[in-house]
Amino acid sequence: MIFRPNPSLGVPIYLQLMEQVKHAIETGALRPGEQLPGIRPLAEELVINPNTVAKAYRELEHEGVIELRHGAGAFVSAGERPKKVADKLRAGQAIVAAAVDRLHARGLADEEIRRLFEAELAGLSKTGGRNG
Amino acid sequence: MADAAAIQTIDLRKRYDSVEALRGLNLNVATGSICGFLGRNGAGKTTTIKVLLGMTHPTSGQARVLGLDADRPDASVEIRRRTAFVGEDKDLYDAMTVDEMIRFTAAFYPRWRADLQARYLRAFDLPADRPIKTLSRGTRTKVGLLLALCRGAELLVLDEPTSGLDPAAAEQVLQALVGHVADEAATIFFSSHQIANVEQIADSVAIIDGGRTVLAGSLDELRERYRRVQLVFDRDAPDPAFRAPGIERVRRSGRVLSVLSSAGAEPVLDEARALNPVSMDVVPVTLKEIFLEAVALED
Numbered sequence: 001m002i003f004r005p006n007p008s009l010g011v012p013i014y015l016q017l018m019e020q021v022k023h024a025i026e027t028g029a030l031r032p033g034e035q036l037p038g039i040r041p042l043a044e045e046l047v048i049n050p051n052t053v054a055k056a057y058r059e060l061e062h063e064g065v066i067e068l069r070h071g072a073g074a075f076v077s078a079g080e081r082p083k084k085v086a087d088k089l090r091a092g093q094a095i096v097a098a099a100v101d102r103l104h105a106r107g108l109a110d111e112e113i114r115r116l117f118e119a120e121l122a123g124l125s126k127t128g129g130r131n132g
Numbered sequence: 133m134a135d136a137a138a139i140q141t142i143d144l145r146k147r148y149d150s151v152e153a154l155r156g157l158n159l160n161v162a163t164g165s166i167c168g169f170l171g172r173n174g175a176g177k178t179t180t181i182k183v184l185l186g187m188t189h190p191t192s193g194q195a196r197v198l199g200l201d202a203d204r205p206d207a208s209v210e211i212r213r214r215t216a217f218v219g220e221d222k223d224l225y226d227a228m229t230v231d232e233m234i235r236f237t238a239a240f241y242p243r244w245r246a247d248l249q250a251r252y253l254r255a256f257d258l259p260a261d262r263p264i265k266t267l268s269r270g271t272r273t274k275v276g277l278l279l280a281l282c283r284g285a286e287l288l289v290l291d292e293p294t295s296g297l298d299p300a301a302a303e304q305v306l307q308a309l310v311g312h313v314a315d316e317a318a319t320i321f322f323s324s325h326q327i328a329n330v331e332q333i334a335d336s337v338a339i340i341d342g343g344r345t346v347l348a349g350s351l352d353e354l355r356e357r358y359r360r361v362q363l364v365f366d367r368d369a370p371d372p373a374f375r376a377p378g379i380e381r382v383r384r385s386g387r388v389l390s391v392l393s394s395a396g397a398e399p400v401l402d403e404a405r406a407l408n409p410v411s412m413d414v415v416p417v418t419l420k421e422i423f424l425e426a427v428a429l430e431d
Contacts, residue, residue: 007331010416012352040314047307049166049335050314052352115413122397122414 002029003046013048017056022065025076026089036066036074136199138163138287138319139184144193146179146343153179154190155343161321161336166313168330168351169323171340172427177323180340181289185217198287215287216280220295223276226265230258230275234282243284252278256304269296277305281312288312290322294329302326306333331419339426347426351419358417359397363389363409370407376400380425392417392425 002024005016024030036042039057043050057074060066067075103113139161146154154176161167171177182188183195186208198214200207224233238244253260256274259267267275273296280288293309294302310333312318324330330337331351338348347354357378363369369389374382378395389409393400397414404412 008328008418008420010355010358010418012355014352040311043314044307044311047303047310047332049333050310051165051335055352115411119412122401122412 003042005046005048007048013052014056014059017048017053018060018065021056021060025065030076032076032078034076036076038073136163137161137196138165138198139167139321140194140196141180141183142194144180144183144195145191146176146183146188147191153343154183154193156193157340157343158345159338159348161319161338163319164313164317165336166309166320166334167322168334168337169321169340170325170327170330170337170423171323175340175427176343177340178291179343181217181291181323184289185212185215214285215289216283216285217289217291218276218280218293219291224264224272227263229261229263230267231260233264233275234260234279237279238282241283245282245284248282249278252281252308255308270298270301273297274301274305277308281308284316286318288318288320288322290320292324293322294324294326302329309333327420327423337419339423341427347422354419354422355416357394357396358422359393359400360415360417360421361391361393361397361400361404362413362415363391363404363407364411365389365407366410372403372407374400374403376403392421 003017003020005013005020007013009016021030021036025032030036036057037045039050039053043053046053057066057068061068061074064077064079067077069075100113103116108116137160139159141157141159144154144157144159145152157176157180159180169177169180179188183190184197184202186202186205189203195202197211200211202208202211225236228236234249238246238249252258252274256271256278258271258274258278264272264275273293277290277293280290288309294305297305306329309320309322313320322330334351336348336350337354339346365387367387369384369387371384372382372389374391376393376395376399378393379391379400380394381392383390389404389407391400391404401412401414
Protein backbone atom coordinates (compact mmCIF):
# COMPACT_ATOMS: atom_id res chain seq x y z
CA MET A 1 0.00 0.00 0.00
CA ILE A 2 0.91 3.62 -0.40
CA PHE A 3 0.52 4.56 3.25
CA ARG A 4 3.51 5.01 5.54
CA PRO A 5 2.86 6.77 8.85
CA ASN A 6 5.84 7.72 10.97
CA PRO A 7 5.32 6.84 14.66
CA SER A 8 8.07 9.13 15.94
CA LEU A 9 6.76 12.24 14.23
CA GLY A 10 4.92 13.47 17.33
CA VAL A 11 1.70 13.70 15.30
CA PRO A 12 -1.05 11.14 16.08
CA ILE A 13 -0.75 8.18 13.73
CA TYR A 14 -4.48 8.19 12.93
CA LEU A 15 -4.16 11.80 11.71
CA GLN A 16 -1.16 10.89 9.55
CA LEU A 17 -3.08 7.96 8.11
CA MET A 18 -6.12 10.15 7.41
CA GLU A 19 -3.93 12.65 5.56
CA GLN A 20 -2.29 9.88 3.56
CA VAL A 21 -5.64 8.41 2.55
CA LYS A 22 -6.88 11.86 1.49
CA HIS A 23 -3.67 12.48 -0.41
CA ALA A 24 -4.04 9.14 -2.19
CA ILE A 25 -7.56 10.14 -3.22
CA GLU A 26 -6.48 13.62 -4.31
CA THR A 27 -3.68 12.28 -6.46
CA GLY A 28 -5.95 9.62 -7.94
CA ALA A 29 -4.00 6.72 -6.45
CA LEU A 30 -7.33 5.76 -4.88
CA ARG A 31 -10.44 6.39 -6.96
CA PRO A 32 -14.09 6.86 -5.92
CA GLY A 33 -15.71 3.50 -5.24
CA GLU A 34 -12.41 1.69 -4.73
CA GLN A 35 -11.93 -0.43 -1.65
CA LEU A 36 -9.45 0.39 1.08
CA PRO A 37 -7.53 -2.37 2.86
CA GLY A 38 -9.25 -3.99 5.85
CA ILE A 39 -8.35 -2.89 9.36
CA ARG A 40 -6.44 -6.01 10.28
CA PRO A 41 -4.39 -6.38 7.07
CA LEU A 42 -3.48 -2.68 7.12
CA ALA A 43 -2.57 -2.74 10.83
CA GLU A 44 -0.37 -5.77 10.21
CA GLU A 45 1.23 -4.37 7.09
CA LEU A 46 2.06 -1.01 8.63
CA VAL A 47 2.68 -2.64 12.05
CA ILE A 48 0.48 -0.13 13.83
CA ASN A 49 -2.32 -0.56 16.33
CA PRO A 50 -5.58 -1.82 14.74
CA ASN A 51 -7.52 0.62 16.94
CA THR A 52 -5.56 3.41 15.24
CA VAL A 53 -6.62 2.22 11.78
CA ALA A 54 -10.22 1.89 12.97
CA LYS A 55 -10.13 5.42 14.38
CA ALA A 56 -8.74 6.87 11.14
CA TYR A 57 -11.43 5.06 9.11
CA ARG A 58 -14.18 6.27 11.47
CA GLU A 59 -13.01 9.87 11.19
CA LEU A 60 -12.69 9.62 7.41
CA GLU A 61 -16.23 8.29 7.26
CA HIS A 62 -17.38 11.14 9.46
CA GLU A 63 -15.80 13.60 7.03
CA GLY A 64 -17.50 11.85 4.13
CA VAL A 65 -14.23 10.82 2.50
CA ILE A 66 -14.92 7.10 2.73
CA GLU A 67 -17.93 4.89 3.33
CA LEU A 68 -17.95 1.95 5.71
CA ARG A 69 -20.26 -0.70 4.34
CA HIS A 70 -21.36 -3.24 6.88
CA GLY A 71 -19.51 -6.50 6.40
CA ALA A 72 -17.95 -5.38 3.13
CA GLY A 73 -15.24 -2.94 4.28
CA ALA A 74 -14.23 0.63 3.54
CA PHE A 75 -14.69 2.33 0.17
CA VAL A 76 -13.73 5.71 -1.22
CA SER A 77 -16.87 7.81 -1.42
CA ALA A 78 -18.29 8.37 -4.85
CA GLY A 79 -18.79 12.04 -5.63
CA GLU A 80 -17.07 15.04 -7.00
CA ARG A 81 -15.33 16.16 -3.84
CA PRO A 82 -11.94 14.58 -4.55
CA LYS A 83 -11.71 16.16 -7.98
CA LYS A 84 -12.55 19.60 -6.64
CA VAL A 85 -9.87 19.23 -4.00
CA ALA A 86 -7.37 18.13 -6.64
CA ASP A 87 -8.21 21.21 -8.74
CA LYS A 88 -7.89 23.49 -5.73
CA LEU A 89 -4.55 21.95 -4.87
CA ARG A 90 -3.26 22.36 -8.42
CA ALA A 91 -4.24 26.03 -8.40
CA GLY A 92 -2.68 26.49 -4.97
CA GLN A 93 0.50 24.81 -6.10
CA ALA A 94 0.87 27.38 -8.89
CA ILE A 95 0.57 30.21 -6.37
CA VAL A 96 3.13 28.62 -4.07
CA ALA A 97 5.51 27.99 -6.99
CA ALA A 98 5.31 31.66 -7.98
CA ALA A 99 5.89 32.81 -4.41
CA VAL A 100 8.85 30.49 -3.98
CA ASP A 101 10.35 31.76 -7.24
CA ARG A 102 10.10 35.34 -6.05
CA LEU A 103 11.64 34.49 -2.69
CA HIS A 104 14.50 32.66 -4.42
CA ALA A 105 15.01 35.74 -6.58
CA ARG A 106 15.40 37.77 -3.38
CA GLY A 107 18.18 35.44 -2.29
CA LEU A 108 16.36 33.37 0.32
CA ALA A 109 17.46 29.76 0.80
CA ASP A 110 15.02 26.80 0.74
CA GLU A 111 15.31 26.30 4.47
CA GLU A 112 14.51 29.96 5.16
CA ILE A 113 11.49 29.81 2.88
CA ARG A 114 10.28 26.63 4.58
CA ARG A 115 10.54 28.33 7.97
CA LEU A 116 8.59 31.35 6.74
CA PHE A 117 5.79 29.13 5.44
CA GLU A 118 5.65 27.14 8.65
CA ALA A 119 5.64 30.25 10.82
CA GLU A 120 2.88 31.76 8.69
CA LEU A 121 0.77 28.61 9.01
CA ALA A 122 1.33 28.48 12.75
CA GLY A 123 -0.13 31.98 12.97
CA LEU A 124 3.11 33.61 14.04
CA SER A 125 3.01 36.52 11.60
CA LYS A 126 1.66 38.75 14.33
CA THR A 127 5.11 38.70 15.93
CA GLY A 128 6.83 42.03 15.84
CA GLY A 129 10.48 42.39 14.88
CA ARG A 130 10.65 39.22 12.76
CA ASN A 131 13.84 39.03 10.73
CA GLY A 132 14.04 37.84 7.12
CA MET B 133 -17.25 -4.25 27.35
CA ALA B 134 -15.00 -2.07 25.23
CA ASP B 135 -14.69 0.42 28.09
CA ALA B 136 -14.08 -2.07 30.88
CA ALA B 137 -10.56 -2.03 32.25
CA ALA B 138 -8.42 -5.12 31.69
CA ILE B 139 -6.05 -3.86 34.38
CA GLN B 140 -6.77 -1.32 37.07
CA THR B 141 -4.70 -0.42 40.10
CA ILE B 142 -5.61 2.18 42.71
CA ASP B 143 -2.99 3.62 45.03
CA LEU B 144 -1.04 0.38 44.90
CA ARG B 145 1.84 0.12 47.39
CA LYS B 146 4.46 -2.54 47.97
CA ARG B 147 7.21 -2.47 50.55
CA TYR B 148 10.06 -5.00 50.64
CA ASP B 149 11.71 -4.67 54.07
CA SER B 150 13.21 -1.21 53.87
CA VAL B 151 12.50 -0.56 50.19
CA GLU B 152 9.23 0.92 48.95
CA ALA B 153 8.99 -0.48 45.42
CA LEU B 154 5.50 0.86 44.70
CA ARG B 155 4.36 4.13 46.23
CA GLY B 156 0.81 4.72 45.10
CA LEU B 157 0.62 3.33 41.58
CA ASN B 158 -2.47 4.04 39.48
CA LEU B 159 -2.99 2.15 36.23
CA ASN B 160 -5.91 1.85 33.87
CA VAL B 161 -5.59 -0.37 30.82
CA ALA B 162 -8.67 -0.55 28.58
CA THR B 163 -9.82 -3.90 27.23
CA GLY B 164 -8.71 -4.41 23.63
CA SER B 165 -5.90 -1.88 23.85
CA ILE B 166 -2.13 -2.14 23.62
CA CYS B 167 -0.57 -0.37 26.58
CA GLY B 168 3.15 0.38 26.77
CA PHE B 169 4.52 0.30 30.32
CA LEU B 170 7.57 2.55 30.58
CA GLY B 171 9.98 3.34 33.35
CA ARG B 172 13.65 3.39 34.17
CA ASN B 173 15.35 0.34 35.64
CA GLY B 174 14.16 -0.05 39.21
CA ALA B 175 11.07 2.12 38.67
CA GLY B 176 8.81 -0.71 39.87
CA LYS B 177 7.73 -2.34 36.58
CA THR B 178 8.59 -5.91 37.58
CA THR B 179 7.01 -5.53 41.02
CA THR B 180 3.84 -4.22 39.38
CA ILE B 181 3.66 -7.23 37.07
CA LYS B 182 4.23 -9.60 40.01
CA VAL B 183 1.36 -8.02 41.93
CA LEU B 184 -0.93 -8.18 38.89
CA LEU B 185 -0.24 -11.90 38.46
CA GLY B 186 -0.67 -12.65 42.16
CA MET B 187 3.01 -13.61 42.55
CA THR B 188 3.43 -11.16 45.42
CA HIS B 189 1.02 -9.41 47.80
CA PRO B 190 0.67 -5.65 47.76
CA THR B 191 1.20 -3.85 51.07
CA SER B 192 -1.89 -1.75 50.42
CA GLY B 193 -4.08 -0.50 47.60
CA GLN B 194 -6.02 -2.36 44.95
CA ALA B 195 -5.10 -4.32 41.84
CA ARG B 196 -7.83 -5.68 39.58
CA VAL B 197 -7.09 -7.79 36.51
CA LEU B 198 -9.92 -8.78 34.15
CA GLY B 199 -12.25 -7.46 36.81
CA LEU B 200 -10.83 -9.79 39.49
CA ASP B 201 -9.02 -8.90 42.68
CA ALA B 202 -5.39 -9.94 42.10
CA ASP B 203 -4.73 -10.32 45.82
CA ARG B 204 -7.36 -13.03 46.39
CA PRO B 205 -5.85 -16.50 45.93
CA ASP B 206 -8.84 -18.00 44.09
CA ALA B 207 -9.18 -14.96 41.82
CA SER B 208 -5.47 -15.00 41.17
CA VAL B 209 -5.67 -18.57 39.83
CA GLU B 210 -8.43 -17.45 37.48
CA ILE B 211 -6.37 -14.43 36.40
CA ARG B 212 -3.39 -16.61 35.55
CA ARG B 213 -5.62 -19.01 33.62
CA ARG B 214 -6.85 -16.17 31.40
CA THR B 215 -3.57 -14.23 31.19
CA ALA B 216 -0.40 -15.17 29.35
CA PHE B 217 2.84 -13.81 30.77
CA VAL B 218 6.20 -13.79 29.05
CA GLY B 219 9.04 -12.68 31.29
CA GLU B 220 12.60 -11.87 30.40
CA ASP B 221 13.80 -15.41 31.11
CA LYS B 222 11.52 -17.34 28.87
CA ASP B 223 10.89 -20.48 30.98
CA LEU B 224 11.84 -22.88 28.22
CA TYR B 225 13.26 -26.38 28.68
CA ASP B 226 16.67 -26.55 27.05
CA ALA B 227 16.57 -30.28 26.42
CA MET B 228 13.39 -30.15 24.33
CA THR B 229 13.13 -29.28 20.68
CA VAL B 230 10.91 -26.37 19.64
CA ASP B 231 8.20 -28.80 18.57
CA GLU B 232 8.39 -30.77 21.85
CA MET B 233 8.26 -27.55 23.84
CA ILE B 234 5.12 -26.50 21.98
CA ARG B 235 3.37 -29.87 22.42
CA PHE B 236 4.37 -29.97 26.08
CA THR B 237 2.90 -26.50 26.70
CA ALA B 238 -0.23 -27.10 24.61
CA ALA B 239 -1.15 -30.06 26.84
CA PHE B 240 -1.76 -27.68 29.75
CA TYR B 241 -4.16 -25.37 27.93
CA PRO B 242 -7.57 -26.63 26.81
CA ARG B 243 -8.10 -23.53 24.67
CA TRP B 244 -4.81 -24.02 22.80
CA ARG B 245 -5.00 -22.55 19.30
CA ALA B 246 -3.50 -24.94 16.76
CA ASP B 247 -4.33 -22.48 13.97
CA LEU B 248 -2.28 -19.73 15.60
CA GLN B 249 0.51 -22.21 16.34
CA ALA B 250 0.85 -22.99 12.63
CA ARG B 251 0.68 -19.31 11.73
CA TYR B 252 3.37 -18.15 14.15
CA LEU B 253 5.71 -21.09 13.44
CA ARG B 254 5.77 -19.77 9.90
CA ALA B 255 5.69 -16.04 10.70
CA PHE B 256 8.56 -16.33 13.19
CA ASP B 257 10.66 -18.70 10.99
CA LEU B 258 10.99 -21.14 13.90
CA PRO B 259 13.02 -24.35 13.42
CA ALA B 260 10.66 -27.02 14.83
CA ASP B 261 13.32 -29.75 15.13
CA ARG B 262 16.08 -27.73 16.78
CA PRO B 263 16.73 -28.18 20.50
CA ILE B 264 15.92 -25.10 22.56
CA LYS B 265 19.48 -24.96 23.92
CA THR B 266 20.91 -24.31 20.45
CA LEU B 267 18.65 -21.31 19.78
CA SER B 268 19.78 -17.69 19.71
CA ARG B 269 18.34 -15.29 22.26
CA GLY B 270 16.06 -13.75 19.65
CA THR B 271 14.66 -17.12 18.58
CA ARG B 272 14.06 -18.12 22.21
CA THR B 273 12.10 -14.90 22.64
CA LYS B 274 9.96 -15.76 19.63
CA VAL B 275 9.30 -19.30 20.96
CA GLY B 276 8.23 -17.84 24.31
CA LEU B 277 5.92 -15.43 22.56
CA LEU B 278 4.40 -18.15 20.37
CA LEU B 279 3.59 -20.18 23.50
CA ALA B 280 1.86 -17.13 24.99
CA LEU B 281 -0.07 -16.16 21.84
CA CYS B 282 -1.48 -19.68 21.30
CA ARG B 283 -2.91 -20.09 24.80
CA GLY B 284 -6.14 -18.33 23.92
CA ALA B 285 -5.51 -15.79 26.68
CA GLU B 286 -7.54 -12.59 26.95
CA LEU B 287 -4.65 -10.62 28.39
CA LEU B 288 -0.99 -10.75 27.45
CA VAL B 289 1.52 -9.37 29.90
CA LEU B 290 4.91 -9.09 28.28
CA ASP B 291 8.13 -8.01 29.93
CA GLU B 292 10.45 -6.52 27.29
CA PRO B 293 9.10 -8.54 24.33
CA THR B 294 11.57 -7.07 21.84
CA SER B 295 14.73 -6.86 23.92
CA GLY B 296 17.67 -8.59 22.29
CA LEU B 297 15.91 -8.83 18.94
CA ASP B 298 17.37 -7.46 15.72
CA PRO B 299 15.16 -4.90 13.95
CA ALA B 300 13.72 -7.47 11.53
CA ALA B 301 12.81 -9.91 14.32
CA ALA B 302 11.40 -7.07 16.43
CA GLU B 303 9.17 -6.09 13.51
CA GLN B 304 7.93 -9.72 13.21
CA VAL B 305 7.04 -9.70 16.90
CA LEU B 306 5.28 -6.31 16.75
CA GLN B 307 3.38 -7.44 13.68
CA ALA B 308 2.20 -10.57 15.51
CA LEU B 309 1.05 -8.43 18.45
CA VAL B 310 -1.02 -5.99 16.37
CA GLY B 311 -2.50 -8.90 14.40
CA HIS B 312 -3.36 -10.66 17.64
CA VAL B 313 -5.17 -7.63 19.06
CA ALA B 314 -7.11 -7.21 15.79
CA ASP B 315 -8.16 -10.87 15.54
CA GLU B 316 -8.62 -11.97 19.11
CA ALA B 317 -9.76 -8.70 20.74
CA ALA B 318 -7.08 -9.40 23.35
CA THR B 319 -5.43 -6.78 25.54
CA ILE B 320 -1.66 -6.39 25.60
CA PHE B 321 0.25 -4.83 28.48
CA PHE B 322 3.97 -4.70 27.75
CA SER B 323 6.96 -3.14 29.40
CA SER B 324 9.74 -1.93 27.16
CA HIS B 325 12.80 0.23 26.99
CA GLN B 326 12.43 0.30 23.20
CA ILE B 327 10.46 3.52 23.08
CA ALA B 328 10.24 3.45 19.28
CA ASN B 329 8.43 0.08 19.51
CA VAL B 330 5.98 1.47 22.05
CA GLU B 331 5.41 4.53 19.88
CA GLN B 332 4.72 2.27 16.93
CA ILE B 333 2.04 -0.08 18.28
CA ALA B 334 0.69 1.20 21.61
CA ASP B 335 -2.52 3.17 21.90
CA SER B 336 -1.84 4.14 25.49
CA VAL B 337 1.18 4.45 27.74
CA ALA B 338 1.83 4.45 31.45
CA ILE B 339 5.11 5.96 32.57
CA ILE B 340 6.18 5.17 36.12
CA ASP B 341 9.07 6.44 38.19
CA GLY B 342 9.95 5.76 41.81
CA GLY B 343 6.94 3.45 42.16
CA ARG B 344 4.44 6.10 41.05
CA THR B 345 2.60 6.82 37.84
CA VAL B 346 4.08 10.04 36.50
CA LEU B 347 2.24 10.15 33.18
CA ALA B 348 -0.47 8.00 31.64
CA GLY B 349 -2.95 8.29 28.86
CA SER B 350 -3.73 7.92 25.22
CA LEU B 351 -0.66 8.20 23.01
CA ASP B 352 -2.60 10.23 20.44
CA GLU B 353 -3.60 12.68 23.12
CA LEU B 354 -0.01 13.04 24.36
CA ARG B 355 1.17 13.61 20.80
CA GLU B 356 -1.42 16.34 20.37
CA ARG B 357 -0.79 18.04 23.71
CA TYR B 358 3.00 18.13 23.87
CA ARG B 359 4.76 20.88 21.92
CA ARG B 360 8.14 22.54 22.15
CA VAL B 361 8.22 26.26 21.42
CA GLN B 362 11.61 27.62 20.49
CA LEU B 363 12.08 31.38 20.80
CA VAL B 364 15.10 33.22 19.44
CA PHE B 365 15.95 36.75 20.55
CA ASP B 366 18.30 39.41 19.20
CA ARG B 367 19.62 39.76 22.77
CA ASP B 368 20.11 37.39 25.69
CA ALA B 369 16.89 35.43 26.19
CA PRO B 370 14.73 36.88 28.97
CA ASP B 371 13.73 34.80 31.98
CA PRO B 372 9.96 35.21 31.96
CA ALA B 373 7.51 33.63 34.40
CA PHE B 374 5.01 31.99 32.06
CA ARG B 375 1.47 31.85 33.38
CA ALA B 376 0.14 29.52 30.69
CA PRO B 377 -1.03 26.12 32.01
CA GLY B 378 0.93 23.01 31.19
CA ILE B 379 4.40 24.55 31.04
CA GLU B 380 6.62 21.56 31.81
CA ARG B 381 10.04 23.11 31.40
CA VAL B 382 11.73 26.32 30.28
CA ARG B 383 15.36 26.23 29.23
CA ARG B 384 17.47 29.31 28.51
CA SER B 385 20.63 29.10 26.50
CA GLY B 386 22.15 32.31 25.18
CA ARG B 387 19.67 33.96 22.85
CA VAL B 388 17.40 30.89 22.77
CA LEU B 389 14.48 30.10 25.04
CA SER B 390 12.96 26.62 24.74
CA VAL B 391 9.57 26.00 26.32
CA LEU B 392 8.05 22.53 26.67
CA SER B 393 4.27 22.60 27.00
CA SER B 394 1.86 19.76 27.73
CA ALA B 395 -1.13 21.93 26.79
CA GLY B 396 -0.39 22.76 23.18
CA ALA B 397 1.62 25.65 21.74
CA GLU B 398 -1.05 28.36 21.56
CA PRO B 399 -1.03 29.57 25.20
CA VAL B 400 2.78 29.74 25.10
CA LEU B 401 2.78 31.63 21.80
CA ASP B 402 0.25 34.12 23.12
CA GLU B 403 2.52 34.99 26.02
CA ALA B 404 5.74 34.74 24.06
CA ARG B 405 4.70 37.38 21.50
CA ALA B 406 4.87 40.03 24.22
CA LEU B 407 8.57 39.22 24.66
CA ASN B 408 9.30 40.30 21.07
CA PRO B 409 11.34 37.34 19.88
CA VAL B 410 12.85 37.53 16.40
CA SER B 411 11.58 34.03 15.65
CA MET B 412 9.19 31.48 17.11
CA ASP B 413 9.17 27.83 16.08
CA VAL B 414 6.77 25.13 17.20
CA VAL B 415 7.95 21.53 17.02
CA PRO B 416 6.16 18.28 17.93
CA VAL B 417 7.66 16.26 20.75
CA THR B 418 8.51 12.56 20.50
CA LEU B 419 7.52 9.98 23.11
CA LYS B 420 11.19 9.65 24.01
CA GLU B 421 11.36 13.34 24.92
CA ILE B 422 8.11 13.09 26.87
CA PHE B 423 9.50 10.07 28.72
CA LEU B 424 12.79 11.77 29.58
CA GLU B 425 10.92 14.81 30.82
CA ALA B 426 8.45 12.73 32.87
CA VAL B 427 11.15 10.77 34.69
CA ALA B 428 13.47 13.76 35.10
CA LEU B 429 10.80 15.78 36.93
CA GLU B 430 10.66 13.21 39.70
CA ASP B 431 14.38 13.20 40.40
